[in-house]
Amino acid sequence: MSVAxxxxxxxxxxxxxxxxxxxxxxxxxxxxxxxxxxADAGLDWRDVQFVSGADTIRxxxxxxxxxxxxxxxxxxTGAPVSSVYAACASGAVAIGAARAQILAGLCDVALxxxxxxxxxxxxxxxxxxxxxxxxxxxxxLLGATNPTYFALYARRRMDRFGATEEDxxxxxxxxxxxxxxxxxxxxxxxxxxxxVLGSPMVADPLRLLEICATSDGGAALVLSSMDFARRHAxxxxxxxxxxxxxxxxxxxxxxxxxxxxxSTDSAAAxxxxxxxxxxxxxxxxxAEAGIGPEDLSxxxxxxLSSALELxxxxxxxxxxxxxxxxxxxxxxxALGGRVPVNPSGGLSCFGEAIPAQAxxxxxxxxxxxxxxxxxxxxxxxRVAVTANQGLFGHGSSVLLRR
Amino acid sequence: xxxxxxxxxxxxxxxxGEDGRPPAxxxxxxxxxxxxxxxxxxxxxxxxxCASTAFEVVELSRRGRIWSYTDARYQPPxxxxxxxxxxxxxxxAVELAAExxxxxxxxxxxxxxxxxxxxxxxxLVVDTLYSEDGTDHVxxxxxxxxxxxxxxxxxxx
Numbered sequence: 437m438s439v440a441x442x443x444x445x446x447x448x449x450x451x452x453x454x455x456x457x458x459x460x461x462x463x464x465x466x467x468x469x470x471x472x473x474x475a476d477a478g479l480d481w482r483d484v485q486f487v488s489g490a491d492t493i494r495x496x497x498x499x500x501x502x503x504x505x506x507x508x509x510x511x512x513t514g515a516p517v518s519s520v521y522a523a524c525a526s527g528a529v530a531i532g533a534a535r536a537q538i539l540a541g542l543c544d545v546a547l548x549x550x551x552x553x554x555x556x557x558x559x560x561x562x563x564x565x566x567x568x569x570x571x572x573x574x575x576x577l578l579g580a581t582n583p584t585y586f587a588l589y590a591r592r593r594m595d596r597f598g599a600t601e602e603d604x605x606x607x608x609x610x611x612x613x614x615x616x617x618x619x620x621x622x623x624x625x626x627x628x629x630x631x632v633l634g635s636p637m638v639a640d641p642l643r644l645l646e647i648c649a650t651s652d653g654g655a656a657l658v659l660s661s662m663d664f665a666r667r668h669a670x671x672x673x674x675x676x677x678x679x680x681x682x683x684x685x686x687x688x689x690x691x692x693x694x695x696x697x698x699s700t701d702s703a704a705a706x707x708x709x710x711x712x713x714x715x716x717x718x719x720x721x722x723a724e725a726g727i728g729p730e731d732l733s734x735x736x737x738x739x740l741s742s743a744l745e746l747x748x749x750x751x752x753x754x755x756x757x758x759x760x761x762x763x764x765x766x767x768x769x770a771l772g773g774r775v776p777v778n779p780s781g782g783l784s785c786f787g788e789a790i791p792a793q794a795x796x797x798x799x800x801x802x803x804x805x806x807x808x809x810x811x812x813x814x815x816x817x818r819v820a821v822t823a824n825q826g827l828f829g830h831g832s833s834v835l836l837r838r
Numbered sequence: 839x840x841x842x843x844x845x846x847x848x849x850x851x852x853x854x855g856e857d858g859r860p861p862a863x864x865x866x867x868x869x870x871x872x873x874x875x876x877x878x879x880x881x882x883x884x885x886x887x888c889a890s891t892a893f894e895v896v897e898l899s900r901r902g903r904i905w906s907y908t909d910a911r912y913q914p915p916x917x918x919x920x921x922x923x924x925x926x927x928x929x930x931a932v933e934l935a936a937e938x939x940x941x942x943x944x945x946x947x948x949x950x951x952x953x954x955x956x957x958x959x960x961x962l963v964v965d966t967l968y969s970e971d972g973t974d975h976v977x978x979x980x981x982x983x984x985x986x987x988x989x990x991x992x993x994x995x
Contacts, residue, residue, distance in 0.1 A: 560915035567848065577847055577915035577977055578944055580929060587908035588931050595906070595956035640951045645880060686840065688886055691872075693905070693940050694929045700861045702874035703938040705885050 437670060439725050443724065445538050446665030446678045447544075447836070449477025449658035450799040451737040455622040455651045455786045458555065462495050465654030465792070466502070467509050473547070475654040478668070480512050484658070487517045488530070488534040489525035490550030491792035502791065506549045509684030523754035523826030524738065525683065526550060527655070527794030528834055532681045533539040534659050544664040550791035551654030557562075558582065559650060571696040578698075583647050583741070585695045587836040590743030594641060597758040599746065601641055605632035607742035608646050608784055615781015617811025619798070622651050623785045632742075651787030653797035655827050657802075660718035669798070672806050674838045678726035678798075686713040695827040717831035725835045729753030733817040734804055735796040738824035739782040749777065752823050752833075772810060779804060779812045794832050796807035799821035805838040845969045849879050852974060853897065854964050861964040862897035862980055863941065869894060874937040898941070901983075902932040905940045907954045909974040918969035919975075926990045930980045932960055947980045959983045 451472025453465040466489075470807030474481055489502030498505040524531040527550045534546035556580045567573040574580040593599040609629055615621040627645060635645040660668070665675055686694070689701030693712035703710050723727055729752060737748035746760035754775060755763050763769055769777040778784070778802040783793070801820035803809040817838075824832045843892045846854060856863040868891025873883055876898060913924040918978035928945035945954070946965055960980040967977040 558912075558915050561917070565917075573848065574942075575914055576917040576919075577929065578929060578942055579910050579918040579920070580942060581910065581914050584908055584910065584929055588906040588929075591908060592906040592956065637911050639910060641908075688884060689938075689942070693942060698942050699876045700940040701884060704936070705868070705871040705873045705888065707887075708873070708885065708938075 441470050442643055443539065444534050444677045444679055446655060446660045446662055447678060448479065448588035448660050448665060448668065449473040449475070449796070450802040451476055451656045452620045452796055453654040453663045454620050455789060456652035457556070458652050460652070462499065462551040462553040462652070462654070463509050465553075465652060466506050466656065467547045468547050468719045469654035469656035469792070470506060470510060470547060473658045477658040479545065479579055479658060482513055482621070483514070483545050484515055484547045485535060486537045486546040486547045487515050488546055490530040490795065491519050491547070492552045492557065492791050493521060494621060495553055495683060502549065510726055518769060522542065522683070522830040522832070523828055524824050525794055525826035526791040527796070527798070527829035528681060528822070528824070528832030529683050529830070530752040530796065530797065531657065531659070531678070531834060532683050535678065535681055536661060542638040543561050545658065545660045547656065547658055548795060549654070549656045549821070550795045552789040552805065553652045554650040554789065558684070563573055570698065574696045574698065580640070582695060583642060584640040585693070586741035586744055587642045588693065589747060590641050590741060593743055593746060597761065599743065599761050601633060602629060603746070603761045604641070604646055604742040607739065607745045608632050610764070611739065611778050611782045611784035614771055614776070614779050614812055618781050618785065621781045621785040622769050622787050628686055630696065631760050642743065643789070648740045650786035651789045653786065653789035653792045653796065654657060655792040655799050657798060658783040673808065675807045676802050676838045678834060679727065679837050680835040681721035682717055682722040682724065682831055684716055684720045685829045687711040687716060694829065698739040706717070711829065713829070714747065714751040717825060718821055718833045719756040720758050721835045722753070727819060727835060727837070731812045731819045733822055734775060734779055734820050734821070735777045735803070736780060736782070736812045737777055738802050739784055740788070743781070745777065747836055749796055752821060769786025771814065776814050779809065779814055781812075793835075794822065794824055797824065798834050800837065801834070801836045803837055842969060842972050842974045844974045844976050847977045852964065852978045856938065860901050861962060863956060863962060865896055865898045865937065866893040867896045867965045868892070872938055874898070874940065876941055890898070899934040899936050901959060902934040902941070904954060904956050904958045904960060905931040907931070907945070907951060909951050919970065921968070927955065930954065930960060932980055939941045946980045947981060953982060955995060
């Protein structure tokens with residue numbers, strides 16, 4: 437049931453900068469997270485042989501070369517860098533790049549960093565008059581914001597499975613409670629169902645308190661080969677490993693309308709059987725690790741909206757299609773339940789710092805698996821999975837074990 | 839009557855009905871495997887099992903059924919050009935049976951989410967997206983067939 441060392445890397449350190457709306461340069465957050473991760477690993481910056489940066493696209497040129505930006509900020513050591521962008525999945529793709537270097541034997545120790553500084557309000561497309569960019573055109577021709585797409589999925593759950601507005605509100609209530617003691621969370625406040633349902637409607641049926649905010653934040657990981665981890669091991673906390681990284685793209689024809697597209701694929705060609713993208717994301721990680729959803733102790737999923745968390749329950753295999761509401765209502769996914777989802781508080785408590793978020797999901801899993809997630813610890817956590825999806829077809833799922 | 843000039847907000851994505859034919863979305867149909875695409879594909883077929891580079895530009899079905907719907911209670915950011923004061927609108931993702939794809943669009947004005955249900959039949963119209971300097975920039979929108987008369991919408995074309 438476990439992968440051979442050949443496909444496994446060790447997580448020696450995890451670090452984060454608190455999420456918020458500080459408006460300071462993103463490099464500061466990334467630097468703070470990186471230094472925390474190095475300290476957590478008991479390693480010096482000079483021990484790092486490869487830097488993998490997750491890019492931010494709203495902070496000018498330094499954001500597009502994040503790997504080099506963070507390496508320079510830490511002090512040039514000559515270490516090779518990589519900078520990747522994959523929207524919300526950027527962090528997982530950066531982890532994948534670092535893992536590949538380690539598994540190929542090209543380096544022993546790699547640092548992964550992502551950080552963002554975000555503007556207020558709806559995410560808008562990158563500026564300019566760009567009539568060949570679907571992301572620009574969906575705002576211009578349709579006024580379709582990110583919540584538009586989240587709301588389409590939410591409404592479909594109501595229509596197909598009988599989900600109610602109260603179910604969606606209960607997701608928010610659960611996550612707000614989970615994040616109360618998380619020192620890295622931006623929002624640490626309990627909310628009631630009435631408060632959620634009393635908040636302004638943004639994109640029917642989703643309300644303000646159910647839609648993820650945009651945040652500043654930074655997260656970092658120090659990864660190493662298993663050989664290095666054994667030599668370096670100082671005892672103390674249990675060794676956490678990454679057993680699989682999924683960065684899959686969709687399979688044609690994808691029947692679900694995805695941001696920022698105007699339409700789905702067409703399934704008109706003979707033999708074109710529709711395959712959902714979201715369910716394929718964690719499935720690839722399970723297949724790589726030889727682990728199934730029944731083995732999970734916890735999951736960190738991308739709750740861009742309260743309703744979307746319910747989609748993820750099904751998409752990561754916690755239950756069958758249409759059964760997520762029951763899982764929620766039965767308390768299975770709350771702390772104390774069989775498989776808590778978003779014990780960190782999720783995006784609901786963090787807001788989204790795009791290139792840092794998939795890395796932050798992994799940081800939380802690392803702390804949970806070490807048993808040090810104070811105030812939100814999942815008892816006896818042994819296996820954890822993260823899942824998210826970035827626009828333009830980016831899947832992201834990381835499977836961790838101790 | 840001094841009508842404002844009507845121009846499509848994007849070129850080549852839909853017909854406006856100026857020629858007396860009802861307006862329609864312009865998609866592509868692959869000559870090799872029959873896969874449709876909207877907006878039209880011009881380079882290589884999206885079907886990974888098809889290597890065709892030949893496409894026919896076709897009018898897509900003018901009617902479909904609502905796959906899902908929502909509304910925009912707050913003004914979307916630029917490059918959306920909003921009326922002042924802002925008027926909320928609905929959006930629908932609509933399933934076209936023949937093409938086996940789902941297409942997004944705004945719903946015509948005067949319709950609220952309370953008027954919509956998943957599975958409802960809608961019809962494509964062309965309507966003003968925004969007006970600027972005496973020019974109406976038009977776009978495709980979905981009009982619920984059931985609510986058409988109630989909303990009193992004027993059909994473009």
